[in-house]
Amino acid sequence: MANGNKPRRILHFCPLSTGGVATNAHHQATALVEAGADVTLLCSPEWSHAETETNYRQVRKLTAPPKHGQSSRILSRFRTARSILANHRQCVRSIRDGAYANVLFASFTEYLAPVWAPVLRRMSNQGVWFGAMCLDPVRDYVVGPKWWHRWSVKNGYSFLSDAFVHHPIELETFSSRSIEPTVVPHGEYPMPPPSCSSAELKRELGIPDSDNVALCYGHLRDNKNLKTSIEAVAATPGYSLVVAGSEAAPGQIQSSDYVRFAKEIDAESSVFWKIGYQTDQDTSNLFQMSDCILLPYDSSFVSASGVLFIAVPFEVPLIASCGDGPLAAAVQDYGLGIRIPKPTITQVSQALKSVDEVAESARWNDFRHEHSYDRNAELLLDRIAVFHNLQNQE
16 A cells, blocks of 8 residues: 555545445445545435544535435436436535545446536546445446436446446446456444344234244345245244335335235234334344344345345344345355245245254354455555556556
C-alpha cells in the first residue's frame, strides 16, 4: 500500500439505509477505517447507525428511495427515478466539494445510468478512482426495452476503475471496455446478544414450544419462492415457519397475498408473520430461535446472501436452492446446511427432516477465518493504491 493521503480518503456512496447493501456498506466502511482509511459515508437521513456509534464520518444528504408497498407501481417508479437522479447529483457535489480522489459505490446500479454517468466518466478521466461493490453481478432484471437495459449497464460500468465481487465471475458490461473484477470476501455480520430466550419469543409469536422453527428472512422477493416454503413446512410435522422481512417491490407478490395463500391451503396455523423492517435486535432474537434458515431461491440467484452472514454468528444451518455462486459454495464447501437441486415442496420438506444431522459437521470456524471484512478492506485499498500508482507514472 502506497503512503500518502490521497489513496486513503474515500467517499462511500450508499443511498439505501436498510437491507443487505446497507449492512454490507456499514461493516465495510468500519473495516476500511480500521485499516487506516479516512471514510465519509454519503447516505440518507434514515441511515440506521448514529454517527456517534461509527468510526466513519456521515453526510446524510441523500434521498431515501420510496418504501415498497406504499404507492402504485407507476408512482413508485417515478419517485425512485427522481431519487436516483437527485442522489447522483449530490454525489457529484460531494466529490467536488470534498476534493475526493476515491469514490466507492456500495452497490452497482445501471438504472438511468445514461443520464447520470457522463459527468462521472469525466471525473474518472481526470484521475478520480471509482469502485463499485457488484453484489448482484448478473444484471438480468430488465426495466424497459432491452436496448435501454444494455445501454444502461454499459454506462453503469463506463466510469468504474474497479468492480468488486464475492465470487469469480465475468461481468457482462455490453461494451468493448471490459473490467476484470476483484474477488473480495464478505464478512459475517456481528449482532447484539438476544434480548429474550427462544421460548419467550415463541410464546410472543404464538409458536408451539415443541416445534422446530424454519425462518424466511428478508425482503419478500418473488425469487425466494415463499409459497414453496409455506407448503413444505405445512407438510412437515413438528415445524413452524416464521416469515420476517419487508414488502417486495410493487409488481411482486405482497405479504397479504402470502397470508391469503396460507389460509387457502389450511397452513395458517403453521406460519407466523413479522412483516416490516427488522432491527438488529429483532434479527438476533429471530436467528437465535430458529433451527434452520430457508433460502429456496431460483437458479438465477448466483449472488452472495446477506442472510448467510447473519446466520454465521448463530451457527444456524441453511437450506438453499440457487445457482452456482458464493451461497452455493458456502453451503456445500463448508457444510453449512443442505443445498437442494430445485425449490420444490418435496425437496424442502425432505431437507427440513435431515438438516439437524447435516449441521453437526458444519465448519463454521473455518468459514469465519476465511471470510472477513478485514481482508475485504485490505484488497480494496490495494486496488486504490494500484490505480494511483499508475496515475503517478503517466
